[in-house]
Amino acid sequence: xxxxxxxxxxxxxxxxxxxxxxxxxxxxxxxxxxxxxxxxxxxxxxxxxxxxxxxxxxxxxxxxxxxxxxxxxxxxxxxxxxxxxxxxxxxxxxxxxxxxxxxxxxxxxxxxxxxxxxxxxxxxxxxxxxxxxxxxxxxxxxxxxxxxxxxxxxxxxxxxxxxxxxxxxxxxxxxxxxxxxxxxxxxxxxxxxxxxxxxxxxxxxxxxxxxxxxxxxxxxxxxxxxxxxxxxxxxxxxxxxxxxxxxxxxxxxxxxxxxxxx
Amino acid sequence: xxxxxxxxxxxxxxxxxxxxxxxxxxxxxxxxxxxxxxxxxxxxxxxxxxxxxxxxxxxxxxxxxxxxxxxxxxxxxxxxxxxxxxxxxxxxxxxxxxxxxxxxxxxxxxxxxxxxxxxxxxxxxxxxxxxxxxxxxxxxxxxxxxxxxxxxxxxxx
Amino acid sequence: xxxxxxxxxxxxxxxxxxxxxxxxxxxxxxxxxxxxxxxxxxxxxxxxxxxxxxxxxxxxxxxxxxxxxxxxxxxxxxxxxxxxxxxxxxxxxxxxxxxxxxxxxx
Numbered sequence: 001x002x003x004x005x006x007x008x009x010x011x012x013x014x015x016x017x018x019x020x021x022x023x024x025x026x027x028x029x030x031x032x033x034x035x036x037x038x039x040x041x042x043x044x045x046x047x048x049x050x051x052x053x054x055x056x057x058x059x060x061x062x063x064x065x066x067x068x069x070x071x072x073x074x075x076x077x078x079x080x081x082x083x084x085x086x087x088x089x090x091x092x093x094x095x096x097x098x099x100x101x102x103x104x105x106x107x108x109x110x111x112x113x114x115x116x117x118x119x120x121x122x123x124x125x126x127x128x129x130x131x132x133x134x135x136x137x138x139x140x141x142x143x144x145x146x147x148x149x150x151x152x153x154x155x156x157x158x159x160x161x162x163x164x165x166x167x168x169x170x171x172x173x174x175x176x177x178x179x180x181x182x183x184x185x186x187x188x189x190x191x192x193x194x195x196x197x198x199x200x201x202x203x204x205x206x207x208x209x210x211x212x213x214x215x216x217x218x219x220x221x222x223x224x225x226x227x228x229x230x231x232x233x234x235x236x237x238x239x240x241x242x243x244x245x246x247x248x249x250x251x252x253x254x255x256x257x258x259x260x261x262x
Numbered sequence: 263x264x265x266x267x268x269x270x271x272x273x274x275x276x277x278x279x280x281x282x283x284x285x286x287x288x289x290x291x292x293x294x295x296x297x298x299x300x301x302x303x304x305x306x307x308x309x310x311x312x313x314x315x316x317x318x319x320x321x322x323x324x325x326x327x328x329x330x331x332x333x334x335x336x337x338x339x340x341x342x343x344x345x346x347x348x349x350x351x352x353x354x355x356x357x358x359x360x361x362x363x364x365x366x367x368x369x370x371x372x373x374x375x376x377x378x379x380x381x382x383x384x385x386x387x388x389x390x391x392x393x394x395x396x397x398x399x400x401x402x403x404x405x406x407x408x409x410x411x412x413x414x415x416x417x418x419x
Numbered sequence: 420x421x422x423x424x425x426x427x428x429x430x431x432x433x434x435x436x437x438x439x440x441x442x443x444x445x446x447x448x449x450x451x452x453x454x455x456x457x458x459x460x461x462x463x464x465x466x467x468x469x470x471x472x473x474x475x476x477x478x479x480x481x482x483x484x485x486x487x488x489x490x491x492x493x494x495x496x497x498x499x500x501x502x503x504x505x506x507x508x509x510x511x512x513x514x515x516x517x518x519x520x521x522x523x524x525x
Contacts, residue, residue: 040329051426054489057444060422192412208330211446211488262329333487344497357485361451365485368494371476375436375497379478382487384449 029183029197032252038187038196039262043208047260055137055206055258058130058213062138065131071122077135080119088142090149093255096244098155105159105240108136109215113235127234133213137204140257147254148201150247163245166238172229178242193262198223199250200243202259213258216243302356302363306394309354309367315394315404320353322393322405324383331385331411338368340377340395340403350377352396359389385411421445423518425506430523431498437522439470439477441492441506449484463511465490472522473502498524 036044050056066077066084081087096107099114106114109127112135117124125132152160167178181190182198189195203216210218217239221231232238321339328334342350355365368379377395385391392406421444431437443465450462464484470477478494496504505519 040325040327042325042335043329046335051424051440051442052491054442054444054491056424057422057442057489060424061444208333211332337493360485361449362483362485364483366483367481369476369479369481370494371471371478373472373475373477373497373499375495378493378495379480380491380493382491384485384487 027183028249028251029186032199032250033186033197034253034256035196035199035202035261036256036259038194039260043260043262047256053206053258053260055204055213055260058134058137058204058206059141059258061130061134062136062141065135066138071116071120073119073121075120077115077120080115084138084142088139090143090146092140092143092257093146093149095150096159096240096247097151098159100155103155105156105237105244107216107240107243108139109217110235110240112136112139128215128218133204133215136215137213137258140204140255143255144257145254147252148247148250150244152244152248156244159241159244160248162238163241163243166242167245167249172224172227174227176227178223198246199253200246201250201253202256202261204257205259205261207261209262216246299358299363302358302392305363306354306356306392309352309394309396310402313400313402315402317404317406319403320393320395320405322391322407324391324407324409326407327410327412328385329412331387333382334385334409334411335380336383336391337378337380338393338395338405342377342395342397344370344375344377346372347398349398350395351398353377353379354394354396355383356392356394357383357385357389358392359385359387361386365391385409387411421516423506423516425518425520427496427504427520427522429521430525433498433500433524435498436495437498439492439494439496439504441468441470441490441518443468443490443508443516445489445510447482447484447486447488447490451484461511465508465510468492468506468508470494470496470504470506472496472504473500477504496522498522500524 036047046052069076069079077084092108095111096105098104099106099111109132112132113124116122125135170177178198181195186195186197200216203219204213206213217234220239220242224231319341323337323339324334336355338353338355340350340353342348344350350370352370353368356363357365365383366381370377388410390406390408392404395403397403423444424442426440428437445465446463447465448460448463450460452460454460462484464486465482468478468480468482468490477496480492482490501523503519504522505517507515507517509515
């Protein structure tokens with residue numbers, strides 16, 4: 001009797017595992033909607049008007065930094081890349097992407113840090129420093145309005161798979177995965193918030209909560225603490241892989257940086 | 263901003279219930295001065311100097327339900343021809359539920375074209391915002407508005 | 420050096436009300452917050468913002484901690500003659516910054 005019961009439970013567990021396996025196939029929210037659609041009209045207006053969007057202050061700082069010679073090499077971003085409005089157009093829309101030399105998956109912040117450290121022989125700007133946020137916002141801004149278009153094949157595939165797994169992994173004391181808020185419940189109220197689909201196309205974004213521009217990883221860290229999970233450090237491979245999955249999932253949306261969020 | 267502040271827990275529950283029920287938030291125009299606590303009244307008295315503000319001519323515009331109290335768009339428009347003799351000298355904004363009741367004093371000089379100012383303000387909690395306009399003839403006009411501040415589910419510091 | 424973005428059209432007709440929008444990067448630290456160690460964070464706000472046009476005052480704003488971080492101000496200049504529209508602001512640390520734009524009036 002006991003044995004048969006165990007067998008039945010085992011079969012049920014197998015069946016469940018199979019179901020979960022199916023549920024873990026990549027899904028995209030339909031219709032895909034930017035986080036902008038979930039903001040109050042005043043917040044949307046703030047984003048849409050460059051003269052009112054405080055994120056443009058970081059973009060302006062990034063523009064100045066772009067031309068500034070730094071480091072032992074006395075080289076500016078412009079020394080190699082020329083005019084950002086020409087050479088950086090569409091670049092941010094393709095990040096995160098695999099760095100061919102190291103085989104690592106880099107987001108825009110990591111790519112800029114790499115330039116600063118290796119090519120400009122300059123101090124590497126810290127994560128969430130004004131310098132790194134300004135440069136990232138400036139480069140991302142060059143892709144504003146362009147569709148998010150990351151590669152998830154070839155060398156990027158293992159990172160994509162890891163990001164997807166992380167997205168569906170239950171974490172924290174609340175035992176929630178990203179999908180539980182941003183696939184199963186988007187559009188519904190969570191206290192005073194309307195849950196968005198959890199796309200990253202806003203970032204770097206100006207959050208009213210932060211009263212400043214911050215990165216997508218800062219936002220992910222605060223999702224983690226929200227479900228009472230231990231956040232990863234900035235730049236962690238786990239987050240970069242998750243960013244890649246999010247970018248794939250945001251297909252159909254355009255880069256909005258610097259967007260304004262509540 | 264971090265965490266829950268106990269005293270307003272009940273208020274937020276009520277707010278959540280209201281939101282869940284899909285209730286419309288009423289726009290309340292309230293009489294200024296009368297509705298404000300002592301420190302706000304004292305701050306206003308410094309401007310009023312014994313004068314009584316008359317409701318009218320001033321139009322205070324703030325979303326009555328704000329997404330986040332850190333940055334609430336606000337504008338004050340005063341009906342005035344802004345000629346040399348008939349003009350608004352200054353606009354004063356007060357928020358009675360903030361730690362400090364004065365939001366700002368805006369003095370309009372001879373080169374100001376409109377009796378109008380817009381900015382973004384911080385509101386610590388649901389409260390009444392009052393705008394006063396002092397005219398060239400020393401009369402004071404006012405408007406007041408009750409603003410609901412939504413507390414977010416996801417809060418970062 | 421904090422960033423500032425001031426938007427005003429370059430040309431106007433005499434008598435026209437010209438919109439000015441000023442956006443200034445500043446934390447507008449209230450003095451009511453504490454850091455992660457529980458230590459109070461000193462107040463640092465822009466106290467005063469002044470706009471003059473052809474040497475005369477357009478707006479003088481006395482700001483308080485209730486003004487949102489990265490202050491945004493919108494007001495109107497009466498176009499009377501070609502001249503400089505100048506902006507100057509001072510914070511609690513005594514830092515004075517300025518910006519200016521040329522307005523040509525026809």
